[in-house]
Amino acid sequence: MSDDSRPSPSAGPSAARTAAVIPAAGRGVRLGPGAPKALRALGGTPMLIHAVRAMAASRAVGLVVVVAPPDGTAEVKSLLDAHALPERTDFLVVPGGQTRQESVKLGLDALPPGHDIVLVHDAARPLVPVDTVDAVIEAVRDGAPAVVPALPLADTVKQVEPAGTPGEPEPVVATPERALLRAVQTPQGFDRAALVRAHQTVTGEVTDDAGMVEQLGLTVVAVPGHEEAFKVTRPLDLVLAEAVLARRRLNDGF
Numbered sequence: 295m296s297d298d299s300r301p302s303p304s305a306g307p308s309a310a311r312t313a314a315v316i317p318a319a320g321r322g323v324r325l326g327p328g329a330p331k332a333l334r335a336l337g338g339t340p341m342l343i344h345a346v347r348a349m350a351a352s353r354a355v356g357l358v359v360v361v362a363p364p365d366g367t368a369e370v371k372s373l374l375d376a377h378a379l380p381e382r383t384d385f386l387v388v389p390g391g392q393t394r395q396e397s398v399k400l401g402l403d404a405l406p407p408g409h410d411i412v413l414v415h416d417a418a419r420p421l422v423p424v425d426t427v428d429a430v431i432e433a434v435r436d437g438a439p440a441v442v443p444a445l446p447l448a449d450t451v452k453q454v455e456p457a458g459t460p461g462e463p464e465p466v467v468a469t470p471e472r473a474l475l476r477a478v479q480t481p482q483g484f485d486r487a488a489l490v491r492a493h494q495t496v497t498g499e500v501t502d503d504a505g506m507v508e509q510l511g512l513t514v515v516a517v518p519g520h521e522e523a524f525k526v527t528r529p530l531d532l533v534l535a536e537a538v539l540a541r542r543r544l545n546d547g548f
């Protein structure tokens with residue numbers, strides 16, 4: 295899986311101080327009918343296993359907490375047992391909640407002491423490269439309380455007055471300056487205490503964990519994301535993910 299000769303933020307005495315929480319409890323409604331999204335196959339292997347391997351590929355990550363569909367913890371444990379994973383990494387499985395926010399909180403609650411840096415990574419981003427994971431960890435180690443991998447946008451973005459009914463025309467009210475915008479990915483990396491405080495105090499709808507830390511008034515920094523860290527959300531994303539995986543296998547010669 296990982297190249298042990300690669301320099302990594304994990305090489306060193308504090309190697310086990312980073313934990314990764316993987317929210318994997320969503321249904322995947324936008325992907326269409328079927329098993330919970332994280333359990334669906336990508337290149338013959340459940341998406342969740344790809345995401346777990348992506349986190350464990352970083353030598354900095356000593357523990358991975360998988361937040362499973364509430365009725366799927368036993369299945370997720372069996373999947374982790376059945377697939378090859380690095381021996382240096384510990385794994386925990388906990389049941390998730392009704393929202394992503396709840397699921398991340400349940401993962402955080404299960405974290406044992408001793409991990410000062412926490413990554414939160416969507417199971418739905420199975421193909422994030424290890425260099426991106428390491429860059430996020432490095433930026434947290436350098437002192438940022440919250441770090442997001444982010445990419446510039448290819449599309450122009452419009453702010454609209456949302457129509458009540460899907461398909462109805464929506465008045466455009468503003469065009470934010472694209473050069474100032476970024477599309478944010480995961481893993482997002484955190485000083486553990488800041489992330490825990492955010493999940494204890496911030497209420498209301500948020501779509502990512504860094505946004506919660508932002509609401510505490512703490513600094514969030516962006517590091518370069520990666521195009522292969524895209525989120526598998528709709529059926530076409532699955533086609534792209536299969537293609538990326540096929541290209542990797544070709545390049546790796548298997």
Ligand SMILES: Nc1ccn([C@@H]2O[C@H](COP(=O)(O)OP(=O)(O)OP(=O)(O)O)[C@@H](O)[C@H]2O)c(=O)n1
Pocket residue numbers: 316317318319320321322323324325331332361390391392393394395397398415416417418419525526527
């Ligand atoms: N109650 C929830 C909802 C989402 N997630 C996780 O949060 C990540 C990002 O969410 P998204 O891509 O929106 O997944 P789903 O909620 O499954 O997708 P959908 O909205 O299409 O149902 C996914 O790894 C998903 O499993 C979670 O752990 N618990």
Ligand SMILES: C[C@](O)(CO)[C@H](O)COP(=O)(O)O
Pocket residue numbers: 394416478479480501502503525
């Ligand atoms: C956390 C996230 O992946 C950052 O882009 C995203 O906000 C999750 O959104 P979702 O609608 O819950 O998939």
